[in-house]
Amino acid sequence: MYKKYLLSSFSSVLLCSVASAVTVDCRPGQLASLIDNPAQVSELTLTGSANAADFRFIELSMPELRTLDLSQCTVAAYSGDAILGVSEFPAATIPQIIFAGAPFTSISLPATEPLSIAAHAFTGSALTSVTIPANVTEIGGSAFAGSKNLKSVTLTKAAAGEYAFSECTALENVNFGSTTSVGTNAFAGCTSLSVLEGTDGISNIGNQAFTNCTALEKFDFGTSLQSVGDNAFAYSGLTEALLEDTKLTTVGNWAFAHCASLAEASLPKTLTTAGEGIFFDCPKLSSLVLSEGMTALPDYALKGDTTLAQINLPSNLTSVGAYAMKDASEVSKLTLPSTLEYIGDYAMEGMTGLAEIDANALSAVPELGCEVWDGVNQDNVVLNVPEAIADIFKTTEQWEEFDIRSIPTSADNPQIDIAGERSLRGRFEGTLLVLDASGTAIANVYLFDAAGRLLATAAPAASRTTIDTASLNTEIFIVRCRLSDGSESTLKMAR
Secondary structure: OHHHHHHHHHHHHHHHHHOEEEEEEEOOOOHHHHOOOHHHEEEEEEEEEEOHHHHHHHHHHOOOOOEEEEEEEEEOOEEEEEEOOEEEEOOOEEOOOOOOOOOOOEEEOOOOOOEEEOOOOOOOOOOOEEEEOOOEEEEOOOOOOOOOOOOEEEEOOOOEOOOOOOOOOOOOEEEOOOOOEEOOOOOOOOOOOOEEEOHHHOOEEOOOOOOOOOOOOOOOOOOOOOEEOOOOOOOOOOOEEEOOOOOOOEEOOOOOOOOOOOOEEEOOOOOOEEOOOOOOOOOOOOEEEOOOOOOEEOOOOOOOOOOOOOOOOOOOOOEEOOOOOOOOOOOOEEEOOOOOOEEOOOOOOOOOOOOEEEOOOOOOOOEEOOOOOOOOOHHHOEEEEEHHHHHHHHOOOOOOOOEEEEEOOEOOEOEEEOOOOOOEEEEEEOOEEEEEEOOOOEEEEEEEOOOOOEEEEEOOOEOEEEEEOOOOOOOEEEEEEEEOOOOEEEEEEEO
16 A cells, blocks of 8 residues: 555656646647647647647646647637537637636637637636637637636627626626627626726626626726616625716616615616616615606616615606605605606605605696505605695595695786796786796797696797687696797796
């Protein structure tokens, strides 16, 4: 037994002592015949051209290989006996699965021709860092996924494909170079990822791209960004999501959901469509700017954001989705925009800090879903409404439970500018309604009664217009005007 142990130890020392660096000028399919003692090679540089058969030989016959340099090598096509179940591999492509689980820690990829990296090419490899050169045009699905030792990645130009680096749990640093998009699940589960460079040039971030990146606190959202996919940053470590300077038009469902450290967020005016649950369950979110381009606050948008003390609803908002502000218990005052038509099921449930709702901009009572104010002590919440529709609020289910207050209208106080705009003025001369705009023209006029029914419209395109109301059977009018400068103003008037 002792002699056997000595022999084994001696063999190991001998093997280590002869481990070598080898350079081979290869021809496709010939590598096996060009290397003596492949099991002893620790560093291999290939020039010339190689194919899938040569790469398979490396993977099977070089267990001590730690450095593979293919930078001056081209990749030839292969057609022949099946390799890992595949009998044909294209040229200019690192073959699929061929280096999956490979023991080498360093690779220099071919840099002399346009190159693709096929799906699963290096899945589960021992690589510690990788630089994708500028000639690489595609990084296939799961190409480096599950490489547990990978700490650093440089993407010069190519986009990371689906799952390309997912579950690389040691990955700390990524430089995106001139990359403009990040694929679905590209970095999902990279729990050590904390430093990102070059993200300001990214225009599209795919679904789940950075989900569960728990160490990721900062992301520089640049002016090129146009879309963020579903769950893109869900469960990440982001402390802020400042998007106001981007060109963002869509944000997917749950994009920033479950971000336990997210404290500040802002959305750009260009954003028109936000997915449900966009900031769902972000308990530290205390500062939020919503997009003025949004017409709907989606379902579950701010549910569980218990630190958020102020929610400024966009001025063109028409609907608030189900559970949208559930448990936003720090909000004490809410202002409803003039365009609001519907509030969904349980939308304000658990807003226990609510003390005042300003509904003075409304010209009609919004429709409500189920149990909108569940858990809110409505008797202690002041609801300010226009006098013209106060009686409707007082007789409408769920609204009637508030402490409803209104501003009186009289002949001495013939108009109230509900939207707070003073660029528009109105008066009655008998039954003739006269409207004057200061410094701009009136583009459109919409005349409603106190119940919100449309009575008349006009498109004067002038700074002054008149409407004869003699045939209209009401004494209280809501006048909504769109001005030529794009602003809107709403007047409540008594004839």
